[in-house]
Amino acid sequence: MRTIIVSLLVLCMSYGAMAQGYAVEGKVTDVHGLPLAFVPVYVKGTTNGTIANEVGVYKLRLQPGTYTVVFRVIGYEQQTEQVVIVDQNVKLNMKLEPESYTLESYLPQDTEVDSTYIIMQKVIAKRKFYLNQVKEYSCQVYLKADQKLLNAPQTFLKEDVAKVLNLDPNRRGIISLFESVSQFNVRKPGKVKEVMLGLKAAGGENPFGFNRATDLQVNLYENLLSWGGMSMRSYVSPIADNALRFYHYRLLQRFTDDDKTIDVIEVKPRHENEHVFHGVIYVIENDWRLYSADLHLYKRAHIDFVDTLNIREQYIPVRDSIWMPLSLNFSFTGKILGFKYVGYFLGVVNNYNIEPDFKPGYFNGEVFEVGKNINKKDSVFWNNYRAVPLLDDEKRYYHLFEAAEKKNNANHARDSVKSNNNKFRLIPYVLKNYKYHDPFKKITISVPSPTKVVFYNTVEGASVDIKPQFFKEYDRNKTLTVEPEARYGSSNKIFTFNTYVNYRYNPLKQGAVYGSFGSDFLDLNNSGTLSLFLNSLSTLFTGNNYLKLYKAEFASAGTQGEICNGILLNGQIEYAQRETVINTTLFAIGKDSTQLTSNDPRNPHPNPLDPNSNVPLFPNHVALSIRGSATITFNQQYTINPDGKFIEPTKYPRLRVNYRKGIPRFGSVVDYDFLSADFFQDQLKCGIYGYASYFISAGKFFNSKNLYYPDYKQFRGGQSFFFDSSLGSFHFLDYYTYSTDKRYFEAHYEHNFAGFFLGKLPYIRSLNIEEIIGGSFLTQELLPGYKEYYVGLKRSIVRLDYGFSYGRNLPVLQGFRFTYNF
Structure with missing residues (x-):
């Protein structure tokens, strides 16, 4: 309850403050007048900023006063402009000049490589310091996700279905649109609490499940970066402690931002097809901290569901010695079964407080709080909190989606809606089941x-x-x-x-x-x-x-x-x-x-x-x-x-x-007493080596005066070609032989390398096959110990293992085991 009250007070106070301000707004273009997408715009000396939309339009809300507005995006020279706000909005368009990637004016060619690696060694040496520099902070995060369909085969997407999805005659258009505003709170190490203040969503689910600021964190000061929605393996940061083993670096340019010298460094993998990035990072000399980053992942880096992923992150000074992220942009493209799609996630961070003074017990295990009716916020709320202006097609998509919802909720439409949603379809019924759903009751x-x-x-x-x-x-x-x-x-x-x-x-x-x-x-x-x-x-x-x-x-x-x-x-x-x-x-x-x-x-x-x-x-x-x-x-x-x-x-x-x-x-x-303990963990992350799972169990009947076979301790065996791949299952164990009314001990370990080895092989790497090894052990008081080992291959929902089992006085068994999971 205290959290809710505090959140409401923060919301009401900031709501009122923002509502009284004015807007600096305009369009960001290149020298040819073409719009520049996703350009970070912020007020110098503050933590107030935004990011331009896909067509370069931005909107920054400020109180009356004099400000220096900074336009900074990777690949273009930074521009600043002073604006004075009195009693009305200010129009400010900006043209950005491209950066010139050349070293000839100040760096001899034969010293380029050595100079770059000296810079990177200094950056890597400062990684841990900047990772732990800010022990705790709070901020406000605006998140936006937009996914568009570019093409779809007529076989799968009929004209009537495309019409329902609000796609154009060529089966193109928005299929998912999502916005949220959250209060984001962090205490290191490992303490996070996010309180969502507003939510607006239309269409399908968010790709990768990135529905909150916590999911969209990119901290390049960490050695490894991971996003569960894209890969079960982690990606090596370009400034990780061991980054020199994974990357080549090349100094492209130097420029000056105020009194700071910025080095532009190209990042290239030493070996393709590993979990590493391509792109550039910007480094502040002498401080040896990150200024910004523009990194890419391609299909050969074993990302799922998308073919390319671009990550742009921009840092700004919160204080002279402390820089924090202002904006983050994930852009992706993909193709599957003839469906071509693109999309992006935008995160804009404002109002940093690096001395938040969290109350005792604030971080109580609750990492994400979503209250009731947060998806009912009116246009006034979004006009004040929306950091990135909507495009015309996004406004239209919201309007169509809201109109359809109103129609569905109307009393006269209830029967037709239920009838349409609950139609019997043979193939889904045979594969899974049939569901009748009445959303109104x-x-x-x-x-x-x-x-x-x-x-x-x-x-x-x-x-x-x-x-x-x-x-x-x-x-x-x-x-x-x-x-x-x-x-x-x-x-x-x-x-x-x-x-x-x-x-x-x-x-x-x-x-x-x-x-x-x-x-x-x-x-x-x-x-x-x-x-x-x-x-x-x-x-x-x-x-x-x-x-x-x-x-x-x-x-x-x-x-x-x-x-x-x-x-x-x-x-x-x-x-x-x-x-x-x-x-x-x-x-x-x-x-x-x-x-x-x-x-x-x-x-x-x-x-x-x-x-x-x-x-x-x-x-x-x-x-x-x-x-x-x-x-x-x-x-x-x-x-x-x-x-x-x-x-x-x-x-x-x-x-x-x-x-x-x-x-x-x-x-x-029956008269017996049985006590056991299970110690287990599923999908323990192992960095670039995938993840591991284990299950350990031990137990004993302390009293077995009278019990029968259904009361025994049983084990999940595996005699059939089809097996149960859940944690704690055996591949070859007889279903009933080892059942016991005595003491027992069992242990299971499995490691999924998530393509670490096969991803290096030509032709095979494109299949995104995951390699699995594992083993199990079981002993009980009356029978000899049982052991089994196996290797396996997994692709999406299908998995095939080969292994063998043995034990003292037990025949050696071997064979294949298959499982699938819809």
């Missing part, structure tokens, strides 16, 4: 695809499993999810029905209550094996019925919620009647039915002549159990918006402690 009904409805296994035969989902959203973003499930097997003639209910009552604390009741066939491996669909394919076409089942009638209830930031508690109680089941059919296509195994994983091939061979895996029984877990996320960071609390990806590991107990009461016969 905030209801969504999802019907599963045929691949999840129809299945086959040896226990139930050809079967159907219908599991629709009902989702309802209430005020304050509380939600209700109901999932009824009806299942029937044609071979065993058994009908089961159950319902799962989840009510999220406190989105900010991840608070929810949930429960389920009914009957179902459940996997004997409680960690999961194959989906019903993949098991059907495996059983019918390869004769491998990996999935083993038991029947349960149950009722359960649970709750979860955070007791403080980073500690999530979860607790559940369950009462279940469990029954063993057997195969009722051994049908397989083109396979000998004798290859199919029994439903008992411990006795896959029973001897019909041996009466002891047909003993059930466990007797029918009642089980009452409780379970709880505490998940600790170290230094957890999160976003708060009207939809709730969302946990940010973390560079720190997580710890989860689990406890489960069987209670011999109320007819229950």
